[in-house]
């Protein structure tokens with residue numbers, strides 16, 4: 001089954017590259033965190049900042065695996081995509097990818113983020129408003 005994807009275009013910046021002129025790999029994770037923020041911003045009126053700041057719901061990463069398939073260079077135009085693979089009780093399984101506009105897959109990530117209380121930092125069930133927004137946007 002294919003699931004709806006959220007995508008943004010991105011131009012690889014100087015500040016994201018190492019002296020070899022290719023993306024320094026941790027930068028992909030920063031780009032993907034920005035992508036997750038933008039995605040949540042489209043789903044919830046309070047957005048990602050409000051989820052953290054007002055709702056006091058954290059989304060820490062519990063599991064992260066990455067495969068690097070091809071290099072990305074400064075100035076490359078890429079598409080960053082995020083897809084909800086599974087909506088669990090207290091976690092979300094995400095599939096992320098960076099693909100050149102030339103269609104060449106640069107890298108992929110599988111990530112599990114857990115919903116937590118920012119008061120206790122313990123896992124909590126995915127809050128109803130987030131679950132509803134995710135279910136509406138990503139009917140499985």
Ligand SMILES: CC(C)(COP(=O)(O)OP(=O)(O)OC[C@H]1O[C@@H](n2cnc3c(N)ncnc32)[C@H](O)[C@@H]1OP(=O)(O)O)[C@@H](O)C(=O)NCCC(=O)NCCSC(=O)c1ccc(O)cc1
Nearest residue numbers: 058059060061062063088089090091112114116121122123
């Ligand atoms: C995430 C945790 C609170 C989970 O605690 P646990 O006691 O394991 O919780 P539970 O046993 O109740 O499991 C909850 C769910 O998480 C899932 N889970 C927990 N650990 C894992 C791992 N390792 N892999 C996959 N799934 C996992 C588990 O299967 C449950 O899934 P559901 O079926 O959907 O309910 C705890 O492991 C923890 O604090 N880990 C450290 C997290 C961390 O420091 N991550 C790195 C940086 S965090 C960060 O960058 C950040 C970004 C944004 C923010 O808002 C906050 C922080």
